Amino acid sequence: MNITFFKGIATGIILSLPFGPVGLYCMEKTLTEGKKDGFSTALGMVTSDVVYGLIAFFFINQAEEFILRYELFFKGLVGLCLVILGIKKLRTPVVIKKPTKINKYNIQNYFSGFFLSVINVTGIVTIIFIYTLLSVVGDADNYLLLAGGIGTAGVISWFINVQVLTYFKRFVTDDLLIKLSKISSFIILTFGIIALGYIIVSLI
Numbered sequence: 001m002n003i004t005f006f007k008g009i010a011t012g013i014i015l016s017l018p019f020g021p022v023g024l025y026c027m028e029k030t031l032t033e034g035k036k037d038g039f040s041t042a043l044g045m046v047t048s049d050v051v052y053g054l055i056a057f058f059f060i061n062q063a064e065e066f067i068l069r070y071e072l073f074f075k076g077l078v079g080l081c082l083v084i085l086g087i088k089k090l091r092t093p094v095v096i097k098k099p100t101k102i103n104k105y106n107i108q109n110y111f112s113g114f115f116l117s118v119i120n121v122t123g124i125v126t127i128i129f130i131y132t133l134l135s136v137v138g139d140a141d142n143y144l145l146l147a148g149g150i151g152t153a154g155v156i157s158w159f160i161n162v163q164v165l166t167y168f169k170r171f172v173t174d175d176l177l178i179k180l181s182k183i184s185s186f187i188i189l190t191f192g193i194i195a196l197g198y199i200i201v202s203l204i
Contacts, residue, residue: 004142007134008053008149014130015049015123015150016042016157021082021191022116026158027165028184029109031177035166039158040106044113046154049127051118053150056127057136057143072199078120079195085116086189090182 018027022045030038117123130136136146169177 002142002145004136005145005149007136008146008151009153010134010149011053011127011130011136011146012046012049012150012153013157015053015127016046016154016161018161021188022113022120024184024187025085025116026113027161028181030162030165031169031172032181035162036106037109038165039162040109041113042158042162043155044110044115045117046151046158047110048114048117049123049154050147050151052124053127054143054147056124056131057146072202074120075195076199079192079199081116081119082188082192082195084192086185086192089185090189 017023026038026042026045029041172180
């Protein structure tokens, strides 16, 4: 198989590490609302990774220049959305859902994961950095393999993450899950405040 696919796999694995506010949001969804909700949210994030992976691949120089030019605007947008999400989740009572066979909100979770991830346009810089390390730029004719690798790695990585979280969830009480949900909401809010603080300091 073409080496470009494996470069995509490596990129997807790095991007799917459960760090950062969106990854934390997917984990919190899994613990409080079930693995279907958590996984569908994660799929939205993976879709965003694939889209930005292709954008970074085709417009690597232009994308980096555009992002750096409007970096403060994008960071401010991300920060504002995270603050709103954090406050909303802190003010909303946590309800531990029991698993159901059919969940009409899965598509809503997918788009919420996609939206939260896609507004973080500065993430393209991370992808560009990964591409530079993996020497992806020279693989111009294999962009579909690259996108396939990113998507495959993202789906598999988050499937494993969700299964692991679901397994350990059985050993955790509902009260502890509620506390963990509130902590994750506070961390998401903190990410947003830090991002907005960075904007204010930069403008001073």
